[in-house]
Amino acid sequence: MFLMKITQKIEKRINKIKEGTTFKYQQLPIKSNEYSAAAKAIERLIKKGIIKRVSTGVFYKPKQTVFGELKPNEEELLKAYLFQNNKRIAYITGISLYNRMGLTTQVPRIIKIASRDKRITVSIGNIKGNPVKSYVDVTDRNYILLEILDALKDFKKIPDLDKGSGIKIISNQLKKLNTKEIKLLINCALSYPPRVRAFLGSLLEQIDLSIELKTLKKSLNPLSEYNYGIDKKILPTTTNWNMK
Known part of the structure; x- marks a missing residue:
């Protein structure tokens, strides 16, 4: 239940992020005691293809076009x-x-x-x-x-x-x-x-x-x-x- 709430909270924030934009954990609505659950939530979102990992702690929201997925510049x-x-x-x-x-x-x-x-x-x-x-x-x-x-x-x-x-x-x-x-x-x-x-x-x-x-x-x-x-x-x- 706790993980589901964290996931929903993160998804809500990510929905507001512009496609092709990078972000870090710090830009998500995560409290210090939620980081462990947030990491699991992030991994789930990556598996779903909702977000992609750039490097450790840095992610981006893929931009979809008629030619396929575009990575950030x-x-x-x-x-x-x-x-x-x-x-x-x-x-x-x-x-x-x-x-x-x-x-x-x-x-x-x-x-x-x-x-x-x-x-x-x-x-x-x-x-x-x-x-x-x-x-x-x-x-x-x-x-x-x-x-x-x-x-x-x-x-x-x-x-x-x-x-x-x-x-x-x-x-x-x-x-x-x-x-x-x-x-x-x-x-x-x-x-x-x-x-x-x-x-x-x-x-x-x-x-x-x-x-x-x-x-x-x-x-x-x-x-x-x-x-x-x-x-x-x-x-x-x-x-x-x-x-x-």
């Missing part, structure tokens, strides 16, 4: 590892991110997962993920900004990158940010290497002269130079930030 499969207690603690970075941004056509064999305090290693079928340390704590508010900063950090190392196109892509992302997001971006940038701060300052100055950039300027050594090999015709403001 890569982003969705990794999502369960990017959150803890429904709070974002990590984000995908490296070549996988730069491919999604349109900065490279290359697809990495191993995905990089950035987090401040947690080392996240993933192995789901053909998907492999290795941990890297983020420069600041990752949140829902800042992870998109950290993606931009990572692209600036690795700009010289991104394979097959056309620098002119790359600057346009990143500039367009910066143009979409509001004043609060720009301030948060600059604050996050202060934890990144000086070359990233200089590059960001150059881009923001080119986009909008009214943006307050004193904090970025003061954080840089006026005698230091940052070699990105960017033509001044592409980004004229590089001179103001000791970039060459």
Whole structure:
């Protein structure tokens, strides 16, 4: 009877979950004293084909189409590892991110997962993920900004990158940010290497002269130079930030 109640409660919650979406035990209405019964209930639901297991403690609700069952996409499969207690603690970075941004056509064999305090290693079928340390704590508010900063950090190392196109892509992302997001971006940038701060300052100055950039300027050594090999015709403001 107890197991049946738990099963019904879990099924009710799963019915509300969108097809193709991953979830963990923490997202189910389970109390601490119900975990044993919940595990049995989950196994029953897996046998019925109502849900599928991605990895230990991670499941998904299959999406049915006229072509058969569709598995969650890569982003969705990794999502369960990017959150803890429904709070974002990590984000995908490296070549996988730069491919999604349109900065490279290359697809990495191993995905990089950035987090401040947690080392996240993933192995789901053909998907492999290795941990890297983020420069600041990752949140829902800042992870998109950290993606931009990572692209600036690795700009010289991104394979097959056309620098002119790359600057346009990143500039367009910066143009979409509001004043609060720009301030948060600059604050996050202060934890990144000086070359990233200089590059960001150059881009923001080119986009909008009214943006307050004193904090970025003061954080840089006026005698230091940052070699990105960017033509001044592409980004004229590089001179103001000791970039060459």
